[in-house]
Amino acid sequence: MNCKKFEKWILRAFDGRLKDNEKKELEEHVHSCPLCSVTQEEYRVIFNTLKAKDFPEPKPYFWERLQSKLEERKKVEPWILWKKWGMRAIPVSFLLIFFMSAAILLFSPPQEEAELTQDLSQSGILLLQNQNPLHDTTALLETAGIEDKNMMLIFTVLEENNGTRRDLK
Amino acid sequence: MEEKELVRLSREGSEEAFAELVKKYRIKVFNLAFSLTRDRDVADDLAQEAFIKAYYALPRFQSRSGFGTWLYRIAINHARDYLRKKSRMIQISIEKIKESSILQEDKTMKEEKESAEAQRKQFVHQSIRSLPEKHQVILSLRDIQGFSYEEISRILNISPGTVDSRIYRARKMLRKKLAPFFSRQGGEHEL
Numbered sequence: 142m143n144c145k146k147f148e149k150w151i152l153r154a155f156d157g158r159l160k161d162n163e164k165k166e167l168e169e170h171v172h173s174c175p176l177c178s179v180t181q182e183e184y185r186v187i188f189n190t191l192k193a194k195d196f197p198e199p200k201p202y203f204w205e206r207l208q209s210k211l212e213e214r215k216k217v218e219p220w221i222l223w224k225k226w227g228m229r230a231i232p233v234s235f236l237l238i239f240f241m242s243a244a245i246l247l248f249s250p251p252q253e254e255a256e257l258t259q260d261l262s263q264s265g266i267l268l269l270q271n272q273n274p275l276h277d278t279t280a281l282l283e284t285a286g287i288e289d290k291n292m293m294l295i296f297t298v299l300e301e302n303n304g305t306r307r308d309l310k
Numbered sequence: 311m312e313e314k315e316l317v318r319l320s321r322e323g324s325e326e327a328f329a330e331l332v333k334k335y336r337i338k339v340f341n342l343a344f345s346l347t348r349d350r351d352v353a354d355d356l357a358q359e360a361f362i363k364a365y366y367a368l369p370r371f372q373s374r375s376g377f378g379t380w381l382y383r384i385a386i387n388h389a390r391d392y393l394r395k396k397s398r399m400i401q402i403s404i405e406k407i408k409e410s411s412i413l414q415e416d417k418t419m420k421e422e423k424e425s426a427e428a429q430r431k432q433f434v435h436q437s438i439r440s441l442p443e444k445h446q447v448i449l450s451l452r453d454i455q456g457f458s459y460e461e462i463s464r465i466l467n468i469s470p471g472t473v474d475s476r477i478y479r480a481r482k483m484l485r486k487k488l489a490p491f492f493s494r495q496g497g498e499h500e501l
Contacts (some may be wrong), residue, residue, distance in 0.1 A: 152481055155451075168336050183485055189455040190434045199340040204329050211325075211365060233337045234318050262385075 144177055155188055203294050317377050321368045324468045335378060338455075345454040346389045346446060348435050356392055360385040361409055375464055382465045386447060393443055430491075437487040445480035452477050 150167045153159045171177045173282065200206075262276040273279075319327035339360055345354035350434065364384050371380055440444055450455045451465065460478075463470045 148482075149478065152478060154337075180485075183488070184481070186492075187434060187481075187484060187488065188453060191438075191449070192456075196341050196344055197350045199336055200350070203336050203340075203354075203358070206333050207332060207361055208325065208329070210362060214362065214366075219331060267461060268462055 144174065144180075147174070147177050148180055151177065151184055157186060190247070313377055314373065317368070317371065320365070320370070324486070328365060331377065331381075336361075337470065341455060342382060342385050342450065343389050345450040346393060348439070352392070356389050357385065360388045363388060379461065386451075386465060390443060390447065391448070396444070410467055413459070433491055434484075434488065437484060438494075440487060441480060441483055444476065447484060448473070448476050449463045449480045449484065453481070 147167060147170050150159060150163060153172075154164060171181055207302060261269065266275040311327075313331070313334075316327045316330050320331060336357065340353055341358040342361070343356035344350065347353050347356065362380070364381050367384065371377070375383075409441070438449055441449070448462065451462045452459075457465070459470055459473050460472045462477075468475070468476075
């Protein structure tokens with residue numbers, strides 16, 4: 142006897158999914174098999190107990206209560222949206238600010254240097270650029286020295302021509 | 311007004327149309343929730359929340375499946391979430407129920423008869439709740455609510471073959487859970 146197969150058939154019979162010839166075969170088997178007879182009876186009790194009878198009704202004013210909940214939701218929705226997205230936006234904003242600041246600091250040092258040099262004198266600027274601030278002055282002085290030498294030569298020649306010596310009294 | 315038209319109007323924001331849909335489906339949705347929770351207050355809350363979810367999901371509803379099937383799917387999923395959250399709280403102690411039924415034996419015959427049906431119901435439903443969640447759901451849909459195999463297949467989005475095998479397994483498991491109860495009855499199944 143294949144009781145496992147007949148247990149499946151018992152369940153299919155309760156669902157009305159058994160063919161006529163199968164039904165007949167099942168009946169014959171259940172009649173002759175006490176085990177399957179008990180199985181069938183137990184399932185019958187279970188199904189009778191399970192059937193949705195004596196179910197309570199939903200609580201009164203179902204739609205009215207639902208409607209007020211929907212209205213409430215509509216009012217709260219912007220706050221829910223803010224809570225959902227706004228809270229996420231805060232750390233994202235901080236990150237953006239951080240990266241932007243870092244980018245400004247990293248990629249625009251010449252601008253800052255320019256801002257610094259505004260308050261410095263010309264000599265300060267030259268020193269900052271690692272140049273000698275006395276470079277031009279030295280050149281001027283050197284030029285002046287050559288002129289002085291030339292003047293001295295001219296005076297010497299003139300004095301020689303006049304027959305007088307400057308160093309003689 | 312036709313259901314499709316009601317759905318279209320609801321999608322456009324008509325509360326009147328949505329009220330009609332709620333009126334049509336509220337009992338079924340409530341029963342679904344009740345069959346899984348066995349608590350009227352909880353079932354009422356779950357049904358309301360299922361309708362709220364459906365209302366906000368309406369713009370995404372594509373009429374491939376019927377509105378009812380889609381709504382039941384929402385309700386079942388919502389009830390499932392609830393069951394998962396509450397699973398620890400509703401761990402069933404069959405022993406407790408057995409104890410209570412033994413205590414019942416001390417009562418008079420009249421009292422016993424009166425409480426027998428309620429007791430049997432309680433025992434069967436508690437046993438269902440001790441099953442894995444997917445088996446609870448399928449028993450609720452088929453054996454409590456009486457949905458067809460095809461409807462269950464659409465609601466749960468599983469193949470008819472899976473529905474068939476899952477129902478078979480769930481029923482067998484339930485019967486096994488109820489074995490101590492049946493053996494105590496000594497074959498008198500009318501209880």
